[in-house]
Amino acid sequence: MKKILAVLISLLIISIVGKPFYTFADTEEELSKAQAYVLMEASTQTVLEEKNSNVRRNAGYLGKLMTLLLIAEDIETGKYLMSTEVTASSSVTDTKGAVVWLEAGDTMTVEELLKSVIIGNANDAVTVLAEKSEQTVEKFVMRMNSEAFDLGLRDTAFYSPYGYYDEREYTTAHDTAVICSRLAKYEFLRPYFKTWRDFVKSGQTELVSENRLANTFENHIGFKACHSEEAGYCIAEGGVNDSGSCFISVILGAEDEDSSFKGAKGLIRRGFTEFKVTATMFPDEMLMPIKIRGGCDEAVEISLRRQSRLVVPKAVSELSTAVVIPEYLTAPVKKGQVIGTAAFYSEKNLVCEIDIIAKDDVDELSLGYIIKKSLLELLK
Numbered sequence: 387m388k389k390i391l392a393v394l395i396s397l398l399i400i401s402i403v404g405k406p407f408y409t410f411a412d413t414e415e416e417l418s419k420a421q422a423y424v425l426m427e428a429s430t431q432t433v434l435e436e437k438n439s440n441v442r443r444n445a446g447y448l449g450k451l452m453t454l455l456l457i458a459e460d461i462e463t464g465k466y467l468m469s470t471e472v473t474a475s476s477s478v479t480d481t482k483g484a485v486v487w488l489e490a491g492d493t494m495t496v497e498e499l500l501k502s503v504i505i506g507n508a509n510d511a512v513t514v515l516a517e518k519s520e521q522t523v524e525k526f527v528m529r530m531n532s533e534a535f536d537l538g539l540r541d542t543a544f545y546s547p548y549g550y551y552d553e554r555e556y557t558t559a560h561d562t563a564v565i566c567s568r569l570a571k572y573e574f575l576r577p578y579f580k581t582w583r584d585f586v587k588s589g590q591t592e593l594v595s596e597n598r599l600a601n602t603f604e605n606h607i608g609f610k611a612c613h614s615e616e617a618g619y620c621i622a623e624g625g626v627n628d629s630g631s632c633f634i635s636v637i638l639g640a641e642d643e644d645s646s647f648k649g650a651k652g653l654i655r656r657g658f659t660e661f662k663v664t665a666t667m668f669p670d671e672m673l674m675p676i677k678i679r680g681g682c683d684e685a686v687e688i689s690l691r692r693q694s695r696l697v698v699p700k701a702v703s704e705l706s707t708a709v710v711i712p713e714y715l716t717a718p719v720k721k722g723q724v725i726g727t728a729a730f731y732s733e734k735n736l737v738c739e740i741d742i743i744a745k746d747d748v749d750e751l752s753l754g755y756i757i758k759k760s761l762l763e764l765l766k
Contacts, residue, residue, distance in 0.1 A: 413648065413649055413652025413653065413655075413656065416640070416644075416645040416646075416648045416649035416652065417437065417637070417649045417652075417653070419640060419641035419645050420437065420637045420638065420639055420640045420641070420645070420646075420649060421438060421441075421443060421618065421638055421639025421640075422437055422438035422439055422441055422443060422558070422559040422637070422638040422639060423435075423436065423437050423438075423439065423559055423635065423636060423637040423638070423649065423653065424436040424437075424439040424559040424560050424563050424634075424635070424636050425633060425634070425635050425653040425654070425656065425657055426560075426563040426564075426566075426567065426633070426634045426635075426636075427631065427632070427633055427634075427657065427661065427663060427697045428566070428567040428570045428624070428632035428633065428634050429567075429631075429632065429663065429695055430663070430694075430695050430696065430697055431563075431564055431567050432696075432697040433560065433563075434633075434656075434657060434660075434661060434697065435653065435656070436559070436560070438559070439558060439559040439560040439563075439636075440541060440558050440559075440560050441558060441559075442541050442556040442557070442558055443556060443557070443558065443559075443617070443638050443639060444551060444552075444553075444555060444556060444557075444616050444617045445549075445557050445562060445612075445617055445620050445638055446549050446551065446612045446613070446614040446616070446617035446620050447507060447548075447549035447610065447612035447614075447620075448549060448557070448562055448610055448612060448620050448621075448622055448636075448638075449544060449546070449547075449548070449549035449555065449557070450503065450507070450512065450547070450548065450549045450610065451562065451565050451566060451569060451609060451610060451622060452530050452533070452534065452542075452544060452547075452565055453503070453512055453515075453516065453526075453530065453547040453548075454500075454503065454504065454569060454575070455533070455565055455568055455569050456519060456526070456529060456530060456533060457500065457503075457515050457519060458569065458572040458574075458575055460519050461496065461500075461574070462572065465519065466496055466518060467496065468495065468496050468497040468500070468574075469495055469496070469497065470495065470496045470518075471493050471494070471495055472493065472494060472495070472496060472499065472514050472515070472518050473491060473492070473493045474488045474489065474490055474491065474492045474493070474494075474510070474513075474514050475490060475513075475514075475517060476490040477513050477517065477523065478490060478492075478510040478513050478514065481509045481510040481513060482509060482548075482550065483507075483509045483548065483550070484506060484507040484508050484509055485508050485509055485510045485511075486502045486506060486508040486510060486511055486586055486587065486591045486593075487510075487587075487591060488510040488511065488514065494511070494514070494586070494587070496515070496518070498511075498586045498587070499511040499514055499515050500515070500575075500578060501578050501581075501584060501586060501593065502586055502591075502593060503515065504575070504578040504579055504581075504595075504608075504610075505578060505581055505582075505583075505584055505593040505594070505595045506586075506591075506593035506594065506595075507596065507610075507612075508593075509548045512547050512548055513547075516547050523546070523547060526547055527544055527545065527546060527547060530544040530547065531543065531544050534561070534565075537564055537565070537568070538564070539557075539561040539564060539565075541556070541557065541558045541560075541561055542556065542557040542558065542561040542562075543555055543556055543557075549612070551614060551616045551617070558638075559636040559637070559638050560636075562622050562636045562638075563622070563634045563635075563636045565622075566609050566622050566624055566634045566636070567632075567634055569608065569609065569624075570607065570608070570624050570632050570634070575608060576607050576608055578608075579600065579606075579607060579608025579609060579624075580600055580606060580607065580608065581595065581600065582594070582595045582597075582598065582600040582601035583595070583601075595611075596610070596611045596612060596613075597609070597610055597611035597621065597623070598611075598647060599611070599621075599623055599647055599650065599651060603623075603625065603651055605625035605626055605627060605654065605658070606623070606624070606625055607624045607625060607626050607632065608624050609621075609622040609623055609624050609634075610622055611623075611643075611646065611647070613643065617638070617639065618638070618639040618640060618641070619637075619639070619640040619641070619642060619643050619645070619646040620636075620637065620638050620639065620640070620646065621635075621636070621637050621640070621646045621647065621649075621650045622634070622635075622636045622650075623635050623636075623650040623651065623654060624654075625651075625654040625655075625657075625658070627657075627658045629662070629663075631657075631658075631661075631662070631663045633653075633654045633657030633658065633661075634654075635649070635650045635651075635653035635654050635657075636650075637649050637650055637653075659700075660699060660700060661697050661698065661699060661700060662697070662698060662699075662700050663695055663696070663697055664695070664696055664697075664698055664702075664705070665693060665694065665695055665696070666690070666693050666694045666696065666705070666707075666728075666730055666738075666740065667693060668690055668693070668707055668728060668730075668740075670687075670688075670689040670690065673687075673688050673689060673690075673709070673711075673742065675687045675688065676688055676711060676712065676713075676714060676715055676725065676744075677713070677714040677715070678714065678715050678716070678717050678719060678748050679714055679715070679716050679717065680716055680717045680750060680751050681715075681716075681717030681718070681719065681748040681749065681750060681751055682717070682748060682749045682750070682751055683746075683748045686715065686719055686744050686745065686746055686748050687744075687745040687746065688711065688725060688726070688742050688743065688744055688745060689742070689743060689745050690728055690740050690741070690742060690743075691724075691740055691741040691742070691743050692740060693740075694730075694738055694740060696730065696737050696738060698732045698737060699732065702732045702733070705730045705731060705732060705737065706730070706731045707728055707729065707730055707731070708728070708729045708731065709726065709727075709728050709729075709742070710726050710727050710728075710729070711725060711726030711742055712725065712726065715744075715748075717748050717749065717750040717751060718747070718748060718749055718750045719744050719746075719747065719748040720744065720747055721743075721744055721745065721746050721747045722743050722744065723743060723744045724741045724742070724743055725742055725743065725744055726741075726742040727739050727740065727741060727742060728740050728742055
């Protein structure tokens with residue numbers, strides 16, 4: 387009886403303490419088989435770990451994530467509502483790949499169509515939404531590439547909104563993670579991304595997500611998994627921890643389905659375990675005004691151009707700051723003029739640099755200004 391009790395106590399201890407002592411040995415093994423991967427913190431788009439993350443590859447149906455980003459923007463801006471009913475055109479006829487069996491003239495709400503794309507990967511639903519957004523699929527693809535350029539994605543090119551294989555189409559693990567970081571901001575999408583199985587068309591059509599992390603990973607907030615002969619096993623996964631920090635993992639060209647899921651989840655858990663999001667929080671009061679030579683004012687107040695959110699190892703208690711500014715400035719000085727930098731360090735590692743700028747204009751001293759000021763002094 388005592389032996390049985392001892393075994394039960396041991397099992398209880400393992401179940402209680404096992405989770406905090408999560409190891410990454412399995413994750414390392416799975417990631418070693420992938421062609422490319424990246425771990426990114428979403429709010430700052432800081433890359434925390436990567437392998438070949440800027441190498442161009444085909445990512446299969448992960449291309450749909452840009453499609454979903456544009457549709458989310460259109461819903462957010464009121465271009466159409468979730469309740470808007472949309473009628474399918476003849477363009478849905480003979481759609482390849484996953485479908486919800488739409489025919490010309492069929493009507494579905496934007497919500498049903500969106501659900502069909504996110505959960506069921508339905509290409510006919512993509513066609514209907516793309517035409518609702520930009521009138522034609524071709525115009526929608528042009529917008530996909532235009533927005534990718536605006537996001538700074540120089541290693542991504544789209545030739546369809548579906549993620550069909552096209553030898554001309556490419557992206558990278560990094561660029562896909564940036565797209566996901568934008569998608570993560572649209573919280574109204576999360577219930578669909580977190581749903582593993584659902585129905586549309588009055589329960590006639592079943593939707594099942596290929597991303598089983600939607601059903602098994604408690605921190606999951608979304609994105610997509612896919613597989614094709616050309617791209618291999620690919621996944622883009624997002625997770626949020628108890629403090630609200632969002633980490634994104636993207637794996638391209640994994641060896642098999644299990645390694646893609648284990649690797650993606652392991653990377654996000656590593657983000658949770660090893661990193662935290664902090665802020666620079668450097669008060670302007672710490673920056674003394676700088677003297678001005680030859681100006682209408684003797685000094686000008688200065689400030690950081692912005693305060694930043696930063697990702698640092700959890701072991702770092704606080705950041706150190708090094709400020710580089712001149713002893714004086716020569717007029718004229720313009721408001722917003724860069725006059726120095728504040729560098730933030732985690733131990734000896736540079737985390738980021740932020741410009742220090744002038745808060746006001748300071749005109750150059752002129753004869754007219756001197757005469758005006760002298761007259762005002764006499765009138766006092």
